[in-house]
Amino acid sequence: MSSTQMLKGILDGCLLALIAEEEIYGYELATKLKAYGFSDISEGTIYPLLIRMQKLGWIEATSRVSPSGPKRKYYSITTSGAEELTAFKERWQHLSTSVESILKEDD
Amino acid sequence: MTLSTESTRFLEDLKVYLLASGKNEQATNEIVLELEDHLIEAEADGKSVRSITGDSPAAYIQSISHEMAFDSKQAFWTIMQVYLGASSFLYLQNLLNGTMTYSILLVGGFLLISAVYLTTLALLFRKDALRDTARPRLLRYGIHGSVHLLLIVGLLIVNGLIDSPKITLYPSVGWLIGALLIAWILVTAWKTKTWILPIAVFVFFVPQLLLLFVFNLSEITAVLVSYVLTSITIAVTFIRSSKNSKAD
Numbered sequence: 001m002s003s004t005q006m007l008k009g010i011l012d013g014c015l016l017a018l019i020a021e022e023e024i025y026g027y028e029l030a031t032k033l034k035a036y037g038f039s040d041i042s043e044g045t046i047y048p049l050l051i052r053m054q055k056l057g058w059i060e061a062t063s064r065v066s067p068s069g070p071k072r073k074y075y076s077i078t079t080s081g082a083e084e085l086t087a088f089k090e091r092w093q094h095l096s097t098s099v100e101s102i103l104k105e106d107d
Numbered sequence: 108m109t110l111s112t113e114s115t116r117f118l119e120d121l122k123v124y125l126l127a128s129g130k131n132e133q134a135t136n137e138i139v140l141e142l143e144d145h146l147i148e149a150e151a152d153g154k155s156v157r158s159i160t161g162d163s164p165a166a167y168i169q170s171i172s173h174e175m176a177f178d179s180k181q182a183f184w185t186i187m188q189v190y191l192g193a194s195s196f197l198y199l200q201n202l203l204n205g206t207m208t209y210s211i212l213l214v215g216g217f218l219l220i221s222a223v224y225l226t227t228l229a230l231l232f233r234k235d236a237l238r239d240t241a242r243p244r245l246l247r248y249g250i251h252g253s254v255h256l257l258l259i260v261g262l263l264i265v266n267g268l269i270d271s272p273k274i275t276l277y278p279s280v281g282w283l284i285g286a287l288l289i290a291w292i293l294v295t296a297w298k299t300k301t302w303i304l305p306i307a308v309f310v311f312f313v314p315q316l317l318l319l320f321v322f323n324l325s326e327i328t329a330v331l332v333s334y335v336l337t338s339i340t341i342a343v344t345f346i347r348s349s350k351n352s353k354a355d
Contacts, residue, residue, distance in 0.1 A: 017178045026141055026145050027144065027148045030145070042157075043145070044159040048174045071330045073137070
């Protein structure tokens with residue numbers, strides 16, 4: 001399995017975590033993901049996920065005039081998004097503990 | 108800051124694909140604007156459109172489309188707008204000639220051909236938006252339009268040969284439908300801020316009325332002159348609007 005495929009399942013949670021930190025817009029979000037080491041995914045990958053998370057009511061967007069001129073969409077987390085983030089953290093904790101213990105056994 | 112040709116083409120393709128797939132116009136404009144904003148910053152940082160879309164812009168466009176819901180209400184009104192817009196020319200011309208009788212075959216056939224035309228046109232737009240070559244395949248649109256024009260001509264011929272039940276409108280009802288059609292054209296133009304159809308209807312019918320009743324020219328001459336005037340008006344409007352959108 002490629003790292004891109006592995007990432008797909010956990011990208012939602014990572015995006016939620018970044019949006020929970022502060023109100024953020026698309027390019028900033030993509031740049032932050034890269035800075036955290038998600039360098040092998042194309043930047044546009046976040047937009048279909050953002051559309052889906054908005055549909056699910058996890059995040060909401062507000063349009064504001066940006067310093068560079070045009071209106072820009074800023075994302076913030078909703079209450080149900082925060083609940084989903086907590087659930088994601090628990091799932092991830094459980095998964096990473098399980099994976100780590102298997103990998104340690106292999107060593 | 109202006110975008111590169113490749114980025115501009117990608118955004119145009121994305122918009123065409125989403126609208127031809129029946130996605131909500133406002134939601135489409137929002138995602139196109141958001142990606143335009145992203146591309147402006149990305150290009151300023153020395154990145155290309157491929158760093159945003161991955162290796163396949165076509166697959167990326169489809170992944171966005173997959174997440175957006177089909178807007179059935181908007182699709183219905185778009186179909187009504189195109190259908191009534193196209194049939195208004197035929198209906199108003201008949202009204203002017205005093206024809207108030209319509210066969211079931213003609214009305215049903217026209218509806219069917221229009222439905223096939225719109226569906227295949229939307230498919231063609233979607234296919235063209237995912238193309239690899241830089242230029243749209245204009246020849247395909249030409250062939251597509253010509254085939255449907257031939258189908259309409261075929262329908263008119265068959266309608267003359269085969270007898271089917273007919274509906275004859277009272278003149279007052281016929282004129283009332285004509286007035287409602289014109290009102291519909293004006294209201295939709297005002298709502299969509301697109302005045303091409305009312306302008307085309309005006310240029311097609313007003314000179315025709317003047318040539319017929321003021322200058323007493325023959326019906327065929329009046330129709331031909333109006334047809335040429337309408338074609339020129341539509342061509343000029345399209346060229347002007349494409350120049351304006353390029354200037355924007």
